[in-house]
Amino acid sequence: MQESNQFKPTLGLLDATMIVAGSMIGSGIFIVSADITRNVGSAGWLIFVWLITGFMTITAAMSYGELSGMYPKAGGQYVYLKESYNPLMGFLYGWSFFAVIQTATIAAVGVAFARFSAYIFPALGESNILADLGFIKISAAQLTCILLVVLLTYVNTRGIKEGKLIQTTFTASKLIALFGLMLFGFLLVKNSHWAANWQNAWSAAQDLGVDDAGKSPAGWKPIGGALLIGAIASAMTGSVFSSDAWNNVTFIAGEIKNPKRNIGLSLFLGTLIVTFLYVTTNLMYLYVLPLQGIAYPQADRLAISAAIEIFGSSGTIIIAVLIMISTFGCINGLVLAGARVYYTMAKDGLFFKKAGTLNQNAVPQWALWAQCLVACLLTLSGEYGNLLDMISFVVVIFYVLTIAGIFILRKKKPELERPYKAFGYPVLPALYILMGTAFCILLLIFKTKYAAWGLVITLIGIPLYYLAGGKSKSAN
DSSP, rough: OOSSSSOOOOOHHHHHHHHHHHHOSSSSGGGGHHHHHHHHHHHHHHHHHHHHHHHHHHHHHHHHHHHHHOOOOOOTHHEEEEEETTTHHHHHHHIIIIIHHHHHHHHHHHHHHHHTTTOOOOGGTOOOOEOSSSOOOHOOOOOHHHHHHHHHHHHHHHHHHHHHHHHHHHHHHHHHHHHHHHEEEEHOSSSSOHHHHHHTOOOEEEEEEBBBBBSSSEEEEHHHHHHHHHHHHHHHHHHHHHOOOHHHEEEEEEEESSSHHHHHHHHHHHHHHHHHHHHHHHHHHHHSHHHHHSSOOGGGOOHHHHHHHGGGGHHHHHHHHHHHHHHHHHHHHHHHHHHHHHHHHHHHSSOGGGGOOOOHHHHHHHHHHHHHHHHHHHHHHHOHHHHHHHHHHHHHHHHEEEEEHHHHHHOOOTSSOOOSSOOTHHHHHHHHHHHHHHHHHHHHHSSSSHOOOOOEEEEEETHHHHHHHHHHHOOO
């Protein structure tokens, strides 16, 4: 098979923006507000969680605009960390990215696709066990997820244009559909719960779980002070996960036309569009459903409960189709972008050598299939739900370190061209660092188990780095 030795710049500003938005919007916005509401217990704090997450996301994205202009090449955040600190820091990110961040996200979004597909095709549900091997059970939902990931991996090995077509088409479709859902929610619902939900908008409370019979909610406990701060941090794991993957566009810089301009601009436009849609969708939930209905929808499928109120019994099918479109496009964006990180690491001698080659379609085919394999194994493990709780902690740590790198590079390499400069520097980047650090500390306190495991997975990368020959790389 003939190989190409360089990426082909074929993606414009619209394509890059669609990758930002499409990678962000998966299944989270349709589900996680239920858990957020159970943590904070009021309309005001629900919207506050989404607003603060949106502020942090847009601030981080605009800060990355400076870094992407300085280093407009494949690898994105891995490259920024390596240049700001050292090869070890870059490797720790790349390892975490391969072990849990990107691959577990692909697995989780894939299973969400299968779960909602089961509304239309019940045989695809998780209760349909296809094989019981004793040590592992394989459900129809897991098999559907695996087949989807394999299909999209194959499509992306055919070239960037094929991945681009899927991404642009499906992202545009889900943006229109999500906007339509939000609009119809305000226009079609006859009995609004808006006034009741906002009556005690800032009286925070936390749910007490279910009663002894395990059937109905046991009630609410008013919270404030440190407990409220901890509840907000716990709630934000859902909104941060739903808003993550916006940086995927930086991984494919080598395939973007005029990357010094278009990456920074696409980061801003994509995160702004998605943040607006997320906040307005949650306002729609508050208009359509009572607070209790938002906190306790059946199986946490909040959007389905809202759609039934909006469209009647057909709402289930409408939302199932919307989420299938949304998750399909999200997985494609994750698959497309992730392999470029492993490609760049391999070029630095810190990953499998084959990952650093491009096929005749100028894409890293080996890296794509390696990513596919790990994502499929995580799907089979059944542990992807727990892994996702670790993602928010690990992701935000590396966002904080990357944005701190802006300050380091301003002193370390002042001569480098900066087509964009971080908006609001030094105040907004410093504010993000403070907020992100506080978020991670709070997770260590209030979600110790998962945050600690996320930290352990990251630190396992240190011995792996030296086994990969990292000591000689650092010396160089």
